[in-house]
Amino acid sequence: MTNPTVPPNRPVRVVQVGAGGMGRTWLRTLAADPDVELVGLVDLDEATARRAADEEGHAGVPVATAYDRLAVEPPDVLLNVTVPGAHHAVSSAALRAGMTVLSEKPLAPTVAEGLSLAAASEVAGRLLVVSQSRRYFRHLAALRRQLAELGPVASLGCAFFRAPHFGGFREEMEQPLLVDMAIHQLDLARDLAGSEPVSVYCESHNPAWSWFAGDASAEVVVAFASGARFTFSGSWCAPGLETSWNGRWRVGAEGGSAVWDGDGVPVAERLDGTPVPAVVGEEPEETAGALAELVAALRHGGVPSGEVHANVMSLAVVEAAVLSARDGRRVQLAEVLEAAYATALADERDAAVRERLRSWSPVHDVVGRPA
Ligand SMILES: NC(=O)c1ccc[n+]([C@@H]2O[C@H](COP(=O)([O-])OP(=O)(O)OC[C@H]3O[C@@H](n4cnc5c(N)ncnc54)[C@H](O)[C@@H]3O)[C@@H](O)[C@H]2O)c1
Known part of the structure; x- marks a missing residue:
């Protein structure tokens, strides 16, 4: 280029x-x-x-x-x-x-x-x-530094639960959560896994009390080429105990684990129980x-x-999740x-x-x- x-x-x-x-x-x-x-x-x-x-x-x-x-x-x-x-x-x-x-x-x-x-x-x-x-985010950059010390990643999880009333186009979309929101977490999972996705399974649904026409909730499992798995569990119709807009993360690696509430300073621990300090920069x-x-x-x-060329894969994961939810099967990227x-x-x-x-x-x- x-x-x-x-x-x-x-x-x-x-x-x-x-x-x-x-x-x-x-x-x-x-x-x-x-x-x-x-x-x-x-x-x-x-x-x-x-x-x-x-x-x-x-x-x-x-x-x-x-x-x-x-x-x-x-x-x-x-x-x-x-x-x-x-x-x-x-x-x-x-x-x-x-x-x-x-x-x-x-x-x-x-x-x-x-x-x-x-x-x-x-x-x-x-x-x-x-x-x-x-x-x-500075705290996300700190999490990346912690993960770099913990070795290969095996499992990533993100819980995303909020209850926004946007009005407008999002409340009319067929898959508002997957298409408009989960693209952020699916994109971030690719980044943190350091690997590209190979398959996606997704079930989406709409709670009885939903104010969205399309599915406001979804469970997604992504398999990466490295063997790592990402599970996303989310809803835009989940009032009470809301997570941050980034969602609540847990990452399991060979040398330990890390958790991040999507907002504050991430916490990481080696397999011997010693902490991996968060180094927060000024990015x-x-x-x-x-x-x-x-x-x-x-x-x-x-x-x-x-x-x-890199970003189109995040779009592809979302499209695979929508297809999986529609057809009820695991979809290969x-x-x-x-x-x-x-x-x-x-x-x-x-x-x-x-x-x-x-x-x-x-x-x-x-x-x-x-x-
Ligand atoms: N990164 C984030 O967190 C985040 C948050 C919100 C929106 N977005 C994205 O930002 C984009 C814009 O969203 P928004 O909320 O500002 O939408 P919006 O509807 O408020 O504004 C879009 C504007 O674009 C104008 N427009 C549309 N087509 C045009 C064209 N061909 N030429 C010139 N102007 C045109 C419209 O007149 C309108 O003023 C979307 O892609 C959305 O997904 C990202």
Whole structure:
């Protein structure tokens, strides 16, 4: 991948697309980082963009209803904070125009569209990175350091129980918990396991008192290539004794175990009962963490952990869980990837991207973490 290196004597120039709820979070993150400069803000609703820019620290920044209506110098980065259904169109247009892309999760609504974006990133020679903001917490970084001392991981568990009343699209989705929330924990399990998933079994259900139309609860078992297992047990309809938004974690490794409530300082113990102290650093957290990782890659090289080829596996685990819940069977990741690859090839309209997809053989060799 050939990446432009932004010289050290100027900030990284960013155009943001999407000025809704999460768009405002990103505007605050950009305003707080002197290493980046917002040069334009786009939203289908121009008044929404104007208001968000003015209220979140970017008064006077040009706004428009589409990127090509913004009269600005080409930016280094397009930050995609649109709704998931617009992610593929916005990210692929930006890659074609030669920009690096930082996208909100999910990469795209389907694995097939995710594969198309991975190929588009290759054709453009530009990075496409997904911000999985729940990978960036200081206490999580401390947990990673503890696990590094405990050796190979065998079992990971996450209990996630909350009772949010969002209103809006989440209450109408078929699989709100799996698609909108569990992608964070499934993504984090890949990271902590240090291995890629091979199969998924899932049962989803909806409590009788649920205020969601789709299934608000799910039990998921993921098997990894290393042999490790991840069990996720979660609900968005679980009032009382709620867990943190990251969920409550337990990790079992060869040399001991670790627990993290998803919020405070993690606790780890070696098999002889001695504690592994938590070393808490000062890393930037959440969206600021994802942004800092991308800026470092643009300035010095390197590949952020949310790079599209790696991230598409998190989308694939979610798709496998949804399929498993629907069909009542264990689903192999290879099956999901092969079906998505066939769909991507059939649906791709950009000839260069289609040729690039065709050159992948097999698809499993190009996705997931770098070997
Ligand atoms: N990481 C997290 O914890 C987290 C939390 C919330 C949302 N998100 C993600 O952030 C993204 C945005 O979510 P949100 O809650 O801000 O949604 P939202 O509906 O509040 O805002 C989306 C905005 O994008 C605009 N938009 C849609 N299509 C567009 C297009 N083609 N061009 C320009 N603008 C367009 C809409 O007009 C709207 O203002 C989603 O992908 C969501 O999953 C992530």
